[in-house]
Amino acid sequence: MDKQNYFMSVAIKEAKKGITSLHGGPFGAVIVKDNIIIARAHNCVVKNNDPTSHGEMNAIRKASKKLKTFDLSGCVIYTTGEPCPMCLGAILWANISKVYYGANYNDTEMIGFRDKKFSEFDSKDFVVELDRDKVLELYNEYNNIKERTSY
Amino acid sequence: MDKQNYFMSVAIKEAKKGITSLHGGPFGAVIVKDNIIIARAHNCVVKNNDPTSHGEMNAIRKASKKLKTFDLSGCVIYTTGEPCPMCLGAILWANISKVYYGANYNDTEMIGFRDKKFSEFDSKDFVVELDRDKVLELYNEYNNIKERTSY
DSSP, X not given: OOHHHHHHHHHHHHHHHHHHTTOXXXXXXXXXXXXXXXXXXXXXXXXXXXXXXXXXXXHHHHHHHHHTSSOOTTEEEEEEEOOOHHHHHHXXXXXXXXXXXEEOHHHHHHTTOOHHHHHTOOOTTTEEXXXXXXXXXXXXXXXXXXXXXXX | OOHHHHHHHHHHHHHHHHHHXXXXXXXXXXXXXXXXXXXXXXXXXXXXXXXTOOHXXXXXXXXXXXXXXXXXXXXXXXXXXXXXXXXXXXXXXXXXXXXXXXXXXXXXXXXXXOHHHHHTOOOTTTEEEOOHHHHHHHHHHHHTOTTOOOO
């Protein structure tokens, strides 16, 4: 078993821990930097009553806390399921450099999850503009703050 | 000022609180159910060293905690910036029924944020399949758990 398969096996083990405890779906994730595991986590949507508590999200939050930075450049993530749009977005914001997943959207749809549906979602009509002018004033205000960031 | 504009003004106020405290970008969000504010929050990526700590995410987590459920059906979200793919994904998982945003992706790009870039991101090559067979075994195991959910 090479290192990549090993890290995936740890993600699967995490997921198993989650499902036997009824914490949520069969999704575990492991974040690795320089071949060292920084964080491992599993889906806790049911346990935490938190729709954002996916395996990847929890692993990113743990890794950021551990490394004391919101920038996970140089990290790789191993996850049992192809990341949903929420998790892929989080992975991009965190500057993670690569994703290895086991089962794909079609597989995950077969066990009842909506990842595929959401990846094809058309947000027209669902997402509506309101008071743009007032928010542009806010953006201008932010633009004038010297210590501003863009993360 | 009608109710929608009022809720957006609360989201803007939240965002202002965040930027004056240097917690992160100019993004505030408010979750409303039956015309009552359930949760308000702002971006805390810098404050919390957490790349997932966007205004919408924080508001969803607060609302879920308050209502003691991962299912925010019947809730509406008001947010200063058009939700990034991560936040839109979270909004969908939470079953929120409508999104009102102030500034759009182009506006947010003008102040340096990558929401637009991520919304157009092509994950080919970035996201790679590994050990699918082993994860399918895990999925099968989950499928046999009586109390399983799909959130």
